[in-house]
Amino acid sequence: MEEEITIDLKILLKALLNKGWIIMIAIILGAATMYSYSSYAKTPLYQADVKLYVNNSTFSLGSTSYSISSGELSAAQSLIETYIVILQTRTTINEIIDEGNFDYTYTEMVSMISAASVNSTEVFSVTVTSESPSDASAIANTIGLVLPESISNVVDGSDVRIVDYAVTPVSQSSPSTSKDTIMGAMLGLVIAVGIIVVAALFDNTIRSEDYITQTIDYPILAFIPEDGANTSYYGKKKTKIGNR
Missing domain, CATH: 3.30.70.1130 (EIF_2_alpha)
Structure with missing residues (x-):
């Protein structure tokens, strides 16, 4: 039987928001790279x-x-x-x-x-x-x-x-530095978002009780608090999953 993969859009959105700084860096690097290439290499x-x-x-x-x-x-x-x-x-x-x-x-x-x-x-x-x-x-x-x-x-x-008649052009027709810079920024955006989404899809970390019951569909036997206080599902307690 093939294993079904459930995509939680909330998890993906949260991953993108949490890694927004990485996306911004990728956009800046992509734009700067293409700007430099267009200005000095072409x-x-x-x-x-x-x-x-x-x-x-x-x-x-x-x-x-x-x-x-x-x-x-x-x-x-x-x-x-x-x-x-x-x-x-x-x-x-x-x-x-x-x-x-x-x-x-x-x-x-x-x-x-x-x-x-x-x-x-x-x-x-x-x-x-x-x-x-x-x-x-x-x-x-x-x-x-x-x-x-x-x-x-x-x-x-x-x-x-x-x-x-033709006249001597005063400005270059190509490359277009502005277009190349925008393309570099878009490429950086696509690459960064793609990597973050793939990483989120392959992340098997259990984050909440709902994730277990809705996604894995395993019975919950017990909770093991890490700090003695059952306050959060995110890193504050361990969950023990039983076999059906």
Whole structure:
């Protein structure tokens, strides 16, 4: 027969309240650790983005012709996805590297670039993430110059225009010290509460007569006072339990 385990929420709550100082220390240590790691160990990254506008009334891709109007946003979305694929090709990335004379390989450069449409519109944003804020903006603006020509070489009748040039970022995009600190505090809280709860669940100490009758369900034969006074169930007397 499997042994049933009864969880007394009052006992767990009392254990948490009694060990509240441990929880506070764990929260402080977790927050301080993640703050230090975020501030001194993580490499700061900066982001710059250039925004481009897709304006095609008609275009052809291969032997297939398409038409698009300002109201056909779903078609514009498909077109933007095509342009993003062209952006990430080795040919386009190498042209960007050569144009800007950047000291990056294709693999390094493509990992720094991400692109997506802006709020499901015909505008898409190309974001560059770099350890150098000046490199981030320079690469983004070089993309704005190179990409329209690269697209026109593949997609007939394409019309991609720059809406907004990238500017050199003045603040880092990551890591976020405040977010990391909060995460560290939450992690410390979870670990401390988890340890205290597990310890309470595996604590077999008999604390009261009610605990015996309700949890263990054994008959009580006698009480043995430790100090001659039967005043409390908590450390003041011993309980002798009989066998059923």
